[in-house]
Amino acid sequence: MTVARWAADRCAHADSGGAAQPHLTWKAPTRRRCAWYLSQDPDQIDAEARLFLGHLFAQAPELATVADLAKRFVSLLSGSDIAELDEWITQAANSELKSFANGIARDIDAVRAAITTSWTTSPVEGQISRIKAIKRQMYGRASYPLLRRRVLLAA
Known part of the structure; x- marks a missing residue:
């Protein structure tokens, strides 16, 4: 800022009529x-x-x-x-x-x-992203048991 x-x-x-600014060549x-x-x-x-x-x-x-x-x-x-x-x-x-x-x-x-602390969630970030992708694909189309089964089968 x-x-x-x-x-x-x-x-x-x-703009207010101040001293002329030199023309920048870069x-x-x-x-x-x-x-x-x-x-x-x-x-x-x-x-x-x-x-x-x-x-x-x-x-x-x-x-x-x-x-x-x-x-x-x-x-x-x-x-x-x-x-x-x-x-x-x-x-x-x-x-x-x-x-x-x-x-x-x-x-x-x-x-x-x-x-x-040296703890990080980096090792599981890929798994979290994969599960979220499956969840988004199935949103509004199936029930929780089917979503659970699909996530577990994909693992």
Whole structure:
């Protein structure tokens, strides 16, 4: 949302007779590409992207803060150190990630459990998808006993 706000302010400034903006000779990156740039270490992106990010951060300094907070959150998820989570929530609550931080704070026990436990439902996701597909095929056509029999026979 910060990039969109910056772009809208810039367009409004140009339309209101402000100083002439230089004509850009390069194509602006897509939103997905911008998100990728923001999530990467500056050493992993090319010079043109670093220049773009430098200009973007100069125009919207809060975006640099949000990018840093997002990177820190990803590192929190991949580690098992939940001591930094409370500090991260406090810092994010004072940024553009306020809504996200409030959502995490509301369900803090589940977030802590997700960070500290290594349990996952990945091994059974395929089975769940298969059963849901069978259920959708039979919806409104048969009774529960027939659905149960079909699921068990397909296993």
